[in-house]
Amino acid sequence: MNQAPDLDHDYPLSEVPAGARKGLLSTSILLFGFTFFTATMFAGGKMGLAFDFKTLIWASIAGNLLLGLYAAVLGYIACHSGLNSVLMGRFCFGETGSKLSDFLLGFTQIGWYAWGTATIALVLVKMLELPQGWTVPLMVLFGLGFSLTAFIGYKGLDLLSRVAVPAMLALLLWSIWLATRDAGGLEGLLAIQPKESMDWNMAITLVFGTFVSGATQATNWTRFARDGKTAVLSSLVGFFIGNGLMIMVGAYGAMVYQQPDIVEVMVLQGLSVAAVVMLFLNIWTTQDNTIYNFAAAGCNMIRKDRRGAITLIGAAVGTLLAIGGMSDLLIPFLILLGSIIPPIGGVIVADFFHGHKRRYPRLGSAALPRFNWVGLGAYGLGALCAYFSPWVAPLVGILVAALSYVLLHELRGARASRQQLGTVDA
Template sequence: MDQKSQDYPLSEVPQAARKSFGSLAVVLLGFTFFTATMFAGGQIGTAFPLWPDLVAIIVTGNLLLGAYVAVLGMIGARTGLNTALLSRFSFGRIGAKLPDLLLGFTQIGWYGWGTATMAVVLLRLIGIDAETHSVLAYALMILFGFAFCWTAYIGYRGLELLSIVSVPLMVLLLAVSLWIAVQDGAGGEGLMAIQPGHALGIGTAITMVFGTFVSGGTQATNWTRFAASPRQAVWASLVAFFIGNGLMITTGAIGALVYQQPDIVDVLVIQGLTVLGILMLFLNLWTTQDNTIYNFSAVGCTGFATDKRRMVTVIGAAIGTVLALLRIDLYLIPFLLLLGTFIPPIGGVIMADYLVKRRGSYPPIASADLPDFNKAGLAGYVVGCLAAYFSPGIPPLIGIIVAILTYVMVDRVLSERDKPAAGSP
């Protein structure tokens, strides 16, 4: 099987296959321009005044997300490995099945959410109720479920070509929606005078901002491994996950603040942008859906030890379509909160293993002597999740920090235990 045509699912990306900063940035931006992020922004926008609360939440959440992805992106560029292969070092050959399962499920979950949302919202925008015309809605879900995976089937080049076309258009549409919202809100002073319509905890709000893309961000190495240098990977990650994701959150939040309507689709209709809204929705979801299913294919190839990435892509699209038919789109907010709690510790473990234990260097994956289980990695993940779930504050940040500290402490204890006793042969 030609590894190049399959995007190197089981090996390092060679330098000859690396991409430019512009190519990487536009692909990552296409990934982060996601309708679910605008929906999450809408939930936050109706719960906080613009200044300083809403601004602080958006900046804090996206800064944390951008920094988290930038570190993982740098690791991906240095090693040339995707997240699933990095997990072999930090969790062990068999232990890595745990993050593989979790990350694969989250990406399939997002694919199902996007597929169902595209069908339901498209019908709403043209005046058809999806519940009343459920057969039509289901038919559209099946159509979109397999159509969205086409560019991912092609590989990185397919993602890049779609993003080059769609990202500038989406930036323009977002700018138009923001401009109309600011005008309808009577400018900056008018926006700051608007009072929130319902209550939401600050920690929960930041977790929602972080959680919208923490699962995708944890797998950003799937693209940053193609970066020509670690520096380019870091900057491309910040552009996409701090600025790009922040723009999506801000657009949804400002629209919700002005119109007191958390649903971005209803906001677009109020603004008279129905046709543009359909175009934005389609491009928005397609550029994320193909990246999402590409993530699943990377995890699936590693988990099943196959280099047939395109076949895994189609299988993932089929599973995601089934989830769409089961209406996973009705559970967005609980899904976001779960992601913000249980996914970040995976990235924390990878950071600790590469930066602390391995001191920034991995041997070639094909010749690496890997244990079945990396006990420090598994302990770091479990303790990190428990801390994120039960501790007050910002669960994603707590989970990452605790996972790193636990990994380092457990690894040192195990290393001391395994040292030969003084005087022994």
């Protein structure tokens, strides 16, 4: 008799079984909450200072559509296989080689967690005019507190998102309405001329690069999707619509009030209390997803299901980094992420569709090499090209890594064929 799957278990080291799959609403609202992120609105604010309204709309659509499609392809693979990115890394990087992707993906999430923890503490001290001595205790409070829903697992993340997303959405739409009124309606918005400049490459890099690391690890939830259609649609809802909304809200405020910080914009609109609530919910719905991602990578690295303990360890490390000044390192951190994370997704896509012909073997019974040098080599080429690229670095990293994987895979196959022929002739 087959035992029914435990719906409270998050399967950090195995495929998600059919009985634990979720519907479109659950998956979409969780990803929607994940993409509600203050840093994305700040990136939108930078664009709002540099573009007129029409150009801003097209740049946002282009960047977020690329991001949504990237997340959707990975989401389809995750749903089809039941695996997240770190588990798929065992196939494309090898049993030991996958620890590289575990480390990189875990490192990025700890960095984001530290930035979010530091940001909310610093902003609250400033807005509420609290003594500076409150900053570190608040970082400790939020650093450990935000991890509680992630400690519970998918169920906790889902519950928080169902409450927080509608509340945040209402606050942001209210802010947009006020900004439209203050600008003099649509005619006033169209008449606003940018005070700064930015080329399209930089705009796409900002839109795509700010959350591409999140899109790479959204497989932690799309693997729970009931079917491929659910995975693809929920990815587009989160990363095309949700991330697009964050970009537009940040840009909107910057255009009208010449202020790229959405919290400052809401204060100018007389929404100080709402701004505090929005900031708290905004960061919490991203923080718990972020530390959940870290725990998934950590479980795969040590090959043990210790998700709860690793969640708390990650929250503690993130809190220490926040106290150490992570909030001052956002821009260098984003540049680094745009180079080292997207190539992982490129290798995963190429390995699934080309290397494994759209079907992974069962993870528990697969005979995996210690190192898959094709995947590791393709990743290295993608990361190097992304880092030195004058064009959109994340896209360059994905494309170079995927194409390099296909080329190296074919070269390895041709070499193996030649060796086999030589053995037969001998």
